[in-house]
Every structure is written in C-alpha cells, then in structure tokens.
Amino acid sequence: MSAVLRIPTVLRPSMGGASVIAVEGSTVGEVLLTLTTTYPAIKGQLLNADGTLHRFLNVYVNDDDVRYLGGVEALIANDDEITLLPAVAGGAW
Amino acid sequence: MLTLRSSDRDTLLAACVRALPNEGCGLLLGTLEGVVRAVVASENVADSAKVYEIDPKVLLRAYRRAEEEGLEVLGVFHSHTHSEAYPSPTDVAQAPDPAWHYAIVSFAHRPSVLRSYRIENDLVTEEAVVVVD
Numbered sequence A: 001m002s003a004v005l006r007i008p009t010v011l012r013p014s015m016g017g018a019s020v021i022a023v024e025g026s027t028v029g030e031v032l033l034t035l036t037t038t039y040p041a042i043k044g045q046l047l048n049a050d051g052t053l054h055r056f057l058n059v060y061v062n063d064d065d066v067r068y069l070g071g072v073e074a075l076i077a078n079d080d081e082i083t084l085l086p087a088v089a090g091g092a093w
Numbered sequence B: 001m002l003t004l005r006s007s008d009r010d011t012l013l014a015a016c017v018r019a020l021p022n023e024g025c026g027l028l029l030g031t032l033e034g035v036v037r038a039v040v041a042s043e044n045v046a047d048s049a050k051v052y053e054i055d056p057k058v059l060l061r062a063y064r065r066a067e068e069e070g071l072e073v074l075g076v077f078h079s080h081t082h083s084e085a086y087p088s089p090t091d092v093a094q095a096p097d098p099a100w101h102y103a104i105v106s107f108a109h110r111p112s113v114l115r116s117y118r119i120e121n122d123l124v125t126e127e128a129v130v131v132v133d
Helices: A028-038 A040-046 B006-019 B056-068 B089-093
Strands: A002-006 A020-024 A057-061 A081-086 B002-005 B025-030 B036-042 B072-080 B101-106 B113-120 B123-127 B129-132
Touching (some): A020 A028, A028 A057, A057 B056, B006 B036, B006 B072, B006 B101, B113 B129
Parallel strands (some): B002 B129, B072 B101
Antiparallel strands (some): A002 A020, A057 A081, B025 B072, B101 B113
C-alpha cells in the first residue's frame, strides 16, 4: 500500500527535511520499521525495542489514533494519510 | 522573542486559570520566529497539578489548522501552579523541538507571571514576551 506520511518539524532534520513523503507498507508497524531503517536516527523515537509504539509518539491514520486501531498492527490502505506527532508534555514536577 | 496580542495572552491565561488546581496547557500557532496568531487551549490529559500533556487530538487539529492557515505550531504553553515560571527538569527533558517557544505561566505569586523560553540541547534561554494590542 502507498500512503502519505506527514512529518512534524521536530523529526524533519533527521528525516531529510521534507514535511511530507510517500511511504509503503500494509501496517503502521511496517511503515515505521521501514522509516527506522531509512532514517536510523529516529529509531528510538518511533518504536520500543519490542516493536511496540513508543509511549511519547502519537500516530494517526487519517483522523484515527492508531492506539485504537491495533497499534502497530493497524492496517494501511492506499492513499491513507499517516501523521506522526510526538507527545507534548512536561510540568513542574 | 515571543510576540502576542493582549487578547491571545488573555486566552492563554484564562485557560490556565480554568485548569486550576491542575496545570493548564495549550499550543501556540503563528510563525516560528515567535509571532503568535492563535492560542489553542487543550485539556491536560495528565490530569495533574504537577505535570501536563497536550490532548493528542488537539495536537492533530492544531497542526491541521496551522497548515490550512499557512501557520506553524510554534510552541506550547503550560502553567506551574506553585513554582516559578521557569522550565523544570521535566520540561527540559521533554522539550520536543528546539525550534519551539515554551511559554510558562506561574501562579506562585499574584499577579500571575508569563515568561517564555527556548530549549535546545538541555540549554534554557529566556526570551522577551511582547504583548501588543
């Protein structure tokens, strides 16, 4: 399947600078694994060592959070739009 | 430098007041140079007085709105309910983007204080906050 991946500003320097790229894969996990192979610098920001989704990364397929679609097993259809959004968090603690 | 209209500053402060006793938070849209064009309040999904996390759905909508309006998500704001308006070790460790502006409201004193910072490689630099009408 061929999908479009939207990349946030924080990840662009490690991913060639583009804001949007075409990606291939039948599941979110396949897409992310391919990305970590192509861009090794982002590996630790996308997936845990066991292949699950990183706690501080939100991944959307179109308007849906993939945590509610099976996580890395979420299916990708042609022309889907995948958005990577690192969590924004902090606090006084 | 972070520049924002007084109405946007008021929106930001009101969001932080509404969140009390928890930390309030939200996103800043505008230019990466620090000119704020819109303030987008978020629920603090951490539901805490000591930490915050932007609602991922608000994050997604903010990025889409920014793209539609030719803007950038330029930073984030949050409140410290009992400590100074300075980035905590948690803030620094979780600062996602060196291009962002990190605004902090403190309720440690009255009146509340709004400050803004850049955070890059764990280095915190305060920047001026300019409010315009």
